[in-house]
Each structure stands twice: as structure tokens, then as C-alpha cells.
Amino acid sequence: MARGHEGLPKPASSVIRKVQLLNDLSAIDADRASTQRVLAMETNFRTRIRNHVDSLPTEDAMFSKFNTNPFVLMFHSMKKDYKHIGDIENDILPAKVFSSMETSAGRMVETVVLPIYGWETVPSEMHTPNSALDGKAKKGDTLCLATLKSGPRCLNDEMSENLADAVLQNFEAWADDAQVRKIDFTYGVLYGTRKQSNKKDWHILRNIQEKLGDGRLVTSPHGQWCLKFEKRNIEVDVTIRIGVDLWNYFGGNTRTFVEMASAVIRACISPSDTQPADHVFTIADLPQIISLDAVPPEYNVSLLQRSQLEWLFFFARHFCDELE
Numbered sequence: 001m002a003r004g005h006e007g008l009p010k011p012a013s014s015v016i017r018k019v020q021l022l023n024d025l026s027a028i029d030a031d032r033a034s035t036q037r038v039l040a041m042e043t044n045f046r047t048r049i050r051n052h053v054d055s056l057p058t059e060d061a062m063f064s065k066f067n068t069n070p071f072v073l074m075f076h077s078m079k080k081d082y083k084h085i086g087d088i089e090n091d092i093l094p095a096k097v098f099s100s101m102e103t104s105a106g107r108m109v110e111t112v113v114l115p116i117y118g119w120e121t122v123p124s125e126m127h128t129p130n131s132a133l134d135g136k137a138k139k140g141d142t143l144c145l146a147t148l149k150s151g152p153r154c155l156n157d158e159m160s161e162n163l164a165d166a167v168l169q170n171f172e173a174w175a176d177d178a179q180v181r182k183i184d185f186t187y188g189v190l191y192g193t194r195k196q197s198n199k200k201d202w203h204i205l206r207n208i209q210e211k212l213g214d215g216r217l218v219t220s221p222h223g224q225w226c227l228k229f230e231k232r233n234i235e236v237d238v239t240i241r242i243g244v245d246l247w248n249y250f251g252g253n254t255r256t257f258v259e260m261a262s263a264v265i266r267a268c269i270s271p272s273d274t275q276p277a278d279h280v281f282t283i284a285d286l287p288q289i290i291s292l293d294a295v296p297p298e299y300n301v302s303l304l305q306r307s308q309l310e311w312l313f314f315f316a317r318h319f320c321d322e323l324e
Contacts, residue, residue: 007222009073011096011194016320018294018313020253024258025312029301034259038118038303039269041263044112049267066096092206106150106190107155110134113260117251119146129173133164135250145185146250152242153193155200163187167238175234189242191318194225201240208238243319261315262303271305289317 205221217229
């Protein structure tokens with residue numbers, strides 16, 4: 001099986017510590033440039049999200065727009081012990097809203113965040129050298145390129161091979177267009193961890209190695225998430241970057257992830273009271289995830305209020321295997 005392929009890395013658990021999140025947030029709050037980036041992203045996020053939400057299905061939408069699976073509807077109704085169609089109707093609309101957001105959220109995030117850190121979004125025109133690209137930035141003598149997926153299990157074997165082909169078929173055109181001889185290509189995943197990945201992303205590297213032909217492999221992907229090759233006098237680095245690693249790479253510093261997260265939370269969540277202590281959660285570990293025990297009583301920043309720190313921890317849990 002592909003999962004047991006020789007050379008496949010065995011990633012350790014990714015850990016995010018609440019104390020570090022709080023320290024980063026304090027540093028951002030005290031840095032005018034960092035704060036301005038957060039506020040700019042917040043404004044853009046809020047505008048785009050509102051426009052998107054306004055276009056989502058509403059209560060008067062027609063049933064044909066929902067593309068529901070009748071078997072899933074029946075199984076869900078049994079689990080909930082529903083007796084009337086009106087019962088399940090209340091679940092169909094939010095499910096469709098989530099599905100619609102899944103489709104567009106990734107591109108929205110790219111469009112808002114990348115330009116803040118000096119990257120351009122790339123129109124992915126079909127059947128062109130840029131078809132596989134979502135972002136680019138020229139840094140010195142290096143052209144940085146990125147193709148982005150929303151989650152860690154988006155790829156299948158065919159897509160992995162197609163991305164490898166895209167790199168090998170287009171790296172020369174990319175380099176010539178930018179007038180560089182060095183390319184830093186990233187396959188990026190907007191959230192998740194290497195451990196959560198289905199490892200199809202690593203197989204992009206394996207496929208490049210196997211199809212390199214007369215190129216020279218400088219750095220093997222054996223046991224790691226990157227490779228480097230030289231071909232036609234062009235150096236190409238290819239790296240798999242997932243979640244926190246990706247966002248900090250875009251920003252060029254270790255606080256970019258927290259800047260982005262703060263902007264999203266400010267755009268979406270208004271300050272309020274914290275979650276009542278007696279609330280009973282269905283998801284057993286949610287109380288531990290959002291617990292504010294790690295927050296000192298005197299902790300105070302202007303960017304996020306105390307109730308929003310629960311959301312910061314909740315948001316961050318999607319980017320790690322353990323939240324401490």
C-alpha cells in the first residue's frame with residue numbers, strides 16, 4: 001500500500017501550547033505593523049464573508065438546490081428519531097450552508113491573507129503553466145510559488161501525480177517568465193498537521209523523484225517533506241507545508257499564524273461573556289480545548305477580548321494534534 005511506501009516520513013504529533021499563543025498575541029498587540037496587518041485582514045474578511053453569506057441558500061430556497069443524499073437523510077432521521085419531514089428540514093439548510101462555505105472558504109482566505117504578506121494570488125487558468133498555482137512572490141533571485149488545498153486529506157493518488165507532472169512540465173516556463181534560476185515551490189494545506197495528512201501530499205515528492213529523468217536530485221525526499229532538484233540550469237525546491245508551518249512561511253515569521261487567526265476571529269466573533277461553566281458539551285474534550293486556565297487573570301490585550309480567547313484556542317486546535 002502507498003501508505004507504507006519506503007521513505008515515507010513518520011511525523012511526530014504537532015503540539016500548540018496555549019501559553020505560546022498568548023505570548024505571540026501579546027507581541028502582536030505591542031507591534032504596530034503586526035496590529036495593522038491584523039486589522040487590514042479583519043476588514044477584508046468581514047466584507048467578503050458577509051457578501052458570501054448573503055449568497056448562500058436561504059429559507060425560501062428550492063429543494064433541488066440542495067443535492068441531498070436520500071440514504072443519509074433516512075439514516076440521520078433514524079438516529080434522531082425524527083417522525084416528520086419538518087424535523088429534518090431544520091438540519092438540511094445548515095448542512096448545505098457548511099458545504100457551500102467549504103467550497104469557497106479556502107480561496108477567500110488565500111485572497112485576503114496572501115497580499116498582506118507580499119504574495120500575489122494567481123488566477124488558475126486552465127491549460128496554462130499557471131493552472132496548478134494559487135500564489136506567487138519573487139524574493140531576491142528566487143521565485144516562490146504555492147498551490148493550496150483547504151485540508152490535509154484533499155489529495156488522491158491521481159492528484160498527487162498530476163501536481164508532480166505540473167512541476168516538472170512547467171518549472172522552466174515559470175523560471176523564464178520571472179527571469180530567475182531558482183524556484184521554491186510549496187504544496188500548502190491551509191489547516192491540519194502532517195500527522196493528519198493522508199500522505200498523498202508526500203507522494204508528490206516521490207513522483208517528482210521517479211519522473212525526474214535527466215535532472216539531478218540534490219536532496220532526496222526520503223524521510224522528509226521536501227526535495228531539491230536541478231534541471232536545465234534551474235534549481236527547484238519543493239516542500240510540503242501544512243497548517244501553522246504554511247502560514248508562518250507566508251509571513252516570514254513565527255507569529256503569522258496568530259496574526260491570521262486573530263483577524264479571522266475579530267471578523268467573525270463579537271466579544272461576549274465566556275462560555276458558562278455549567279454548559280454540557282457533546283464533544284467530550286471541548287471544555288479542555290477552550291479552557292482559559294492557562295490565561296493569567298491580569299492578561300490583557302486589545303486585539304482579542306477574554307471570551308474571544310476561547311475561540312483562539314478552538315481555532316488553533318484545528319492546526320495541531322495536541323493543544324496544551
